[in-house]
Amino acid sequence: MEPYHFTQVAVAALRKLYPEQLADSSFDNTGLLVEAPDRPIICRKSVLLTTDLTSAVADEAINRRSSLIVAYHPIIFRPLKALSLQDTQQKTILRLVQEGISVYSPHTAVDAAPGGLNDWLADIVTGEESEVVTSPSTRTIIKPIKNAPPPGFEGAGYGRIVHFDTPQALGAIVKRITKGLKAQNGLSVAVPQSTPPSLKSQIPITTVGICAGSGGSILNGLEVDLLFTGELSHHEALAAIEANRAVITAGHSNTERRFLERRLKDRLLDGILQELELIVPPVDPLQDIVVFASMVDRDPYEIVRLEDKDWK
Secondary structure, eight states: OOOOOHHHHHHHHHHHHSOGGGSOTTTOOOEEEEOOOOOTTTOOSEEEEESSOOHHHHHHHHHTTOSEEEESSOSOOSOOSOOOTTSHHHHHHHHHHHTTOEEEEOTHHHHHSTTSHHHHHHHHHHTTTTTOOOSOEEEEEEEEOSSOOOTTOTTOEEEEEEEEEEEEEHHHHHHHHHHHHTOTTOOEEEOOTTSOGGGGGGOEEEEEEEEEEEOHHHHTTOOOSEEEEEEOOHHHHHHHHHTTOEEEEOOTGGGTHHHIIIIIHHHHHHHHHHHHHTSSSOOOSOSOOEEEEOSSOOOSOOOOOTTOGGGO
């Protein structure tokens, strides 16, 4: 039997999980962005998942001898006119190609897919992620995708609105999000300025608008009690609280990163094994296939406290 190309198998699995037709092609750049020559002697059947593809993440992939990096955010977002070692982004791409490591970015296809990133955030808000549901709820899409979705992906779209049957205290939702995202440094919360301090945590929430990453364009003008996203601009947040809405932001990539570990890792591994079963003659799936989330990928910002020993 001729050797199969592991990267091609992994990419086929990704495209079935999150078809590229779901992505917002008006601005996004998704799919196989870097296709490196197959180097099975150097690379293992290993996939590294990351939110951002930094030089540190590239080092990690090289050290782990991965064949493929799945970078949620596309490392190539705008057209490149050259590939130079003087540019850090381009240098990372060249190093990965040299090491036989390809790069795939699903980005907004993951956002739009049913059961994808925004649905996972909705599960956190409702308590379904932690299996502690205090009120029945329904959810709807904020912005459907422009084109007809592929079969099996009906209902795909960007952003979600959660409708609770029973109002939830803002403080309870803050706790769910903090736990679900492992937001050890807390969240940024904005409430209408007329709210007495002692009543902030008790603001009743019946509807929540949700968007991973930068939610301004999706959540703008939404008639809900609470906006939950990675980031809003200063003026977007002011407009929201002036309209008597509350806002929770967790940091752009902090609304995305844990999804890789909690959902994508196992789904992709299962998808790869299913793809291997389609190969004729079949490939023994009991081999060293590894899908793992990066250990060095992190939000570029950190909260600095003067008492922290690293900053004294």
